[in-house]
Amino acid sequence: MWKPDRGSDKPLYAQIADDLARRISSGEFPPGTRLPSERSLAELLGVNRSTVVLAFGELRAAGIVESRTGSGTRVSRGGWGAAPKQTPNWSRYAEDGGFLPNLPLMRRIREALSRHPSLIDFASGELSADLAPAAEIAALLREQDDIAYLGYDNPQGHMPLREALASYLARYRGIRTTASSVLITSGSQQSLFLIAQCLLAPGDAVAVEDPSYCRSLPMFQSAGLRVFRLPVDEHGTRPGDIRALRKKHRVKMVFLNPNYQNPTGTVLGAERRKELLEAASGLGLPIVEDDPFSLTAFGERPPDPLKAMDADGSVLYIGSFSKIAASGLRIGWMVAPNAIVERLADARQQMDFGLSVIPQRIVARFLESPYFRPHLERLRTELQFKRDLLIDALRKELPDQVEFAVPRGGLHLWCRLRHAVQDGKLLDEAIRRGTVFVPGSVYGSAPGYVRFTYARPRAEDIGPGVAAFAEALRAMEHGPGGP
Structure with missing residues (x-):
């Protein structure tokens, strides 16, 4: 039985849509054939139901299948590509546009954060809510009477x-x-x-x-x-x-x-x-x-x-x-x-x-x-505190596995792993354990580098997030059956 490749840069839903389109084109599923339900196909392929929903949506956009309430999803009866009225192949338009999409690893990070808001986020390059001048901005908004x-x-x-x-x-x-x-x-x-x-x-x-x-x-x-x-x-x-x-x-x-x-x-x-x-x-x-x-x-x-x-x-x-x-x-x-x-x-x-x-x-x-100068002073103090929490956690959890220079400003800590691992697989391992980061290859570096943004997670989440990353890294280093 075919299964989607989780190590591929291509999203799972797109792999599933491509496989179903191939099987329909080859005649395995003739026009009018009812396809497996979203739930049963998800169980069969070992993916979330939402992934299958996206795959079916791609096929509908291409005019390959049609869905009706109470009837499930069926291969288009008019014959794929032969019906007198066809839905535009939106997937092809999306692929052929001149403006390139985000890098696959960045799309994977964005998708993971969207689906799992509880992930400890070392990836997003922005300030956490507690570092923003929310009260000050609210006060200025109240003054907007002119x-x-x-x-x-x-x-x-x-x-x-x-x-x-x-x-x-x-x-x-x-x-x-x-x-x-x-x-x-x-x-x-x-x-x-x-x-x-x-x-x-x-x-x-x-x-x-x-x-x-x-x-x-x-x-x-x-x-x-x-x-x-x-x-x-x-x-x-x-x-x-x-x-x-x-x-x-x-x-x-x-x-x-x-x-x-x-x-x-x-x-x-x-x-x-x-x-x-x-x-x-x-x-x-x-x-x-x-x-x-x-x-x-x-x-x-x-x-x-x-x-x-x-x-x-x-x-x-x-x-x-x-x-x-x-x-x-x-x-x-x-x-x-x-x-x-x-x-x-x-x-x-x-x-x-x-x-x-x-x-x-x-x-x-x-x-x-x-408000502006006091906000800057508070921001610097809080960022330095979070930076130090991240460094302490890395030294505790991975004393011999990572190297870094301590930044004197900014939002990020750049780390070199002593033993290079496959970026995409390490990211997936970390996501499964509840945290997310940016692999260094996104920025053009060789494998074996990671970027942690200490400005984004809450202070109390930094230690647990690093512990989860450490577990993911050890799992990669030891392979199946390792600690």
Whole structure:
């Protein structure tokens, strides 16, 4: 009896749909044949009933089967592909679109969290609810009594927010800019999307850190870009590597996350920053600086961004409210030359006519309110506490199995496993034991690395979550029958 392959990157429901379609096409199930019930087929294949429901839905969308209340699911009587009226093959449309889906491991993580909300979540790169300024935002919402207009706003972003951000960037990040050079986006990811789609062309070469969050984004491949790696060591990216890639591959743009880099947590060294900016200026090479984590620095002054040192206009600077306050507000920003801001604002207007004015107003007020600085101080304290809980738990549960450098800021801990294991199988083992993480291969690294986000789980769940991961790792190392 055929069974779906749980080790495959293809979702179980899609495997089941493909197998049934093959058997129908071969005549094993002629037109009008009633298929097994969802429950019985789920038991036969050893999967959840919801998985079979999804598989049948795929077959219905393709016009291969039809379902009626009280009659079950049957092979279409008109003959697959021969009926005068057919349902569009939506599965084929979904597969053939030019915009690539998320990586298989990321889809597996998202599906697991959706189906099992009780999983201890070391995977989601966002703050837990207790770290968000919920009470402060609620107070600001209660003060929103002067909203006179709820129509479309400026596609570049709400002017009071752009002015507040210019003041914020000068005060906290040492960046001198004006409201006209700020573009409001729905977050760093939309900023990256706009850059990839509007400032680059298919076939262009770009350089990204290795490992890097950017390597988890299929949007670069969807845009037809050629992506080249910049290795990251304990001091960040080496400027010489950028020069070499520019010479060999004519790289047109460099994407960097210099402060508390995602996923490694490294900080680009001071000398390398100077040399990198000199190289960019000499080559006329734009740098996209993603800086979401700097204000989470633990017990130290946040490192200056490259943009604060940029005397030649080489750096496009992007940031986000998600990592320092609340991802649900969906507010990010970009600092760029006016020509770039206008180009991207025009493109974004074609996408959505601009962001909602209400969250923009809230963020503008929060940045200028007496709530903001105390929130940052509390956030840093709580993140450092959670980081230390995670480190203590790893040292207790896996003293000889993992290696890591202690990050001085950010939300993530990057770990190397002493013995490499298969990423997908380790993830499945961890999910079965009640926890989830991000395998390092998602970020372009070799097998044997994992990223834990300590900002997401509750403090009381960090120890049990690490214990569950340790059980999964030991099961992988010892194989069937091991402890």
